[in-house]
Amino acid sequence: MKQLPVYFLIFIGIFATSFQAKAQLIEKAEQLIQTAISEPQPDSLPVAAADTLTVEERHRQDSIRIQEMALQLQEMKLNEIVLRTELDDVRNLNQTTDSLKRAEQRRSIDSLRALTPGVPVLVGGDTLFTLYAKRGGHSALDRADMINDILMKIGKDRSLHRDSVHTLESEYYIDIMYGNKVIVSITDQDALWQGTSRRELAEQYAPILAAKIKDLKEEHSLLQVAKRAALFMLVLAVQYLLFRLTNILFRKLRRQIIRFKQQRLKPIIIRDYEFLNTHRQGRILIFFSNLLRYIVLLIQLMFSVPMLFAIFPQTEKLALKIFLYIMEPIKMVLKSIVEYIPNLFIILVIWYCIKYIIKGIQYIANEIENEKLKITGFYPDWAQPTFNIIRFLLYAFMIAMIYPYLPGSNSGVFQGISVFVGLIISLGSSTVIGNIIAGLVITYMRPFKLGDRIKLNDTTGNVIEKTPFVTRLRTPKNEVVTIPNAFIMSSHTVNYSASARQFGLIIHTTVTIGYDVPWRQVHQLLINAARNTPGVLKHPKPFVLETELQDYYPCYQINAYIKDADQLAQITSDLHQNIQDIFNEAGVEIMSPHYFAGRDGSAITIPEDYLKSK
Secondary structure, three states: OOOOOHHHHHHHHHHHHHHHHHHHHHHHHHHHHHHHHHOOOOOOOOHHHHHHOOHHHHHHHHHHHHHHHHHHHHHHHHHHHHHHHHHHHHHHHHHHHHHHHHHHHHHHHHHHHOOOOOEEEEEOOEEEEEEOOOEOOEOHHHHHHHHHHHHHHHHHOOOOOOOOEEEEEOOOEEEEEEOOEEEEEEEHHHHHHHOOOHHHHHHHHHHHHHHHHHHHHHHOOHHHHHHHHHHHHHHHHHHHHHHHHHHHHHHHHHHHHHHHHHHOOOOEEEOOEEEEOHHHHHHHHHHHHHHHHHHHHHHHHHHHHHHHHHHOHHHHHHHHHHHHHHHHHHHHHHHHHHHHHHHHHHHHHHHHHHHHHHHHHHHHHHHHHOOOOOEOOEOHHHHHHHHHHHHHHHHHHHHHHHHHHOOOOOOHHHHHHHHHHHHHHHHHOHHHHHHHHHHHHHHHHOOOOOOOEEEEOOEEEEEEEEOOOEEEEEOOOOOEEEEEHHHHHOOOEEEHHHHHHHOOEEEEEEEEOOOOOOHHHHHHHHHHHHHOOOOEOOOOOOEEEEEEEOOOOEEEEEEEEEOOHHHHHHHHHHHHHHHHHHHHHOOOOOOOOOOOOOOOOOOOOOOHHHHHHO
């Protein structure tokens, strides 16, 4: 049923007010008529009236006035009867409207009760009752908080006597009071939510509040404070004794570790390297014993500190917070570990699979390097570099597969750090990437290998190390030169060792002899000097080339084959020594003559053999 309009309710109020006013007016009229009839008439009138009116006329006018007032009184009594009848009808209608309104409210509350949980009134950890309705602009939560504050103040106030809880009823609510303090006001809305009347709900809540006040008084009494102080001191004493006992036990453990180190510990040796001696092992054991001692002391504090704060009601909430501060991280870590076990299992499976795949590829690479397994077009020196490349790619693939299962991989912080690291690497590694690519190209170009004697621009030496970034050479003077792979790619390289292994490396040197010595004699002498040089091959035979015919002398170049490119400098030095010996024994002077020709019959420089033949 719809509620009555507001203007109708206003009309009812105005009608009731007018009815009361009319009833009061009728009562006053009756009193006036009775007074007029009962009171005697005055014997004399004022001088002015006595002059104009007679006595009989005055009596007639008074009687007429009384009759008119009687008629008005009867009319007002009739109006009173009508108004009373109408007011009774309005009251009956209002009562019917109120009952229908309550029924409608009850149905609405029944439908909301399943969806509205209500606000429990918690005092000292106990739930007294539940509030659903608001009152005077205060929500149910605000009312519950105010009840809690009032009860706590009553319990802590020792000046208040233990008065019984009583109720004070007014037209619209019932106050449950303790002395002159209002604890809670029970309204019709509260009664409707609980499905009872306002009086019954107040009688239900009153003993509950009285019992709680009694408990709070006892809890905050001086005897309880003394008990809590004694318990506080007891906990402190027990914690102190536990600290002393823990330190004593760990001091004994330290002495046992020192004795164990002196008597039974042995050095840990890996091959020929002493990884850990007994002194270091003892220090490690003592370190772990101290760490264990701190953990035990911390566990003791984890329990004792919340207990100390929980003794007093004022710090009970703080004790709970401290305990949660300690336990929540531990709980979170343990929960994360338990939840991470399936991901850890997946990571282990991936790691073991990649590990054994790499071992299989390494076995094949070793077989190829040792030339036990031969693949057409695949050189043995490619085996290890190729294995390193495949191993790197497999590890990169493994990291890509494991990444989603790492803890925190989905967090924005972890992803941001990954992007930042990738950006730094990409910006600062252009030279590094260039050297790596050059190293790969050099590996598969095979311009040299470890141990080869090469010449790189002006640097000559043996290759002692090849890395993805640089190549190191050792010169004949034992100088170690580090050359970036990118520089090698942009320069020309001479490999003496490769030529010596395949064809025989040709060493050469040039001498200049005057035109007066026959060239055939010079050729033979140079060939004899080359054959007598250690390290020069007999086959192919040494040979001589005449490289130039200068104004004063011809240039003779002796060429000889050698196999050991590492001995290039020594063999060349021995060749020079043999040339000097052979030419000196033959009486041929090694010189580069300079002539100033004068047309005066001086001797010519043509060999005597040519002159005799003429």
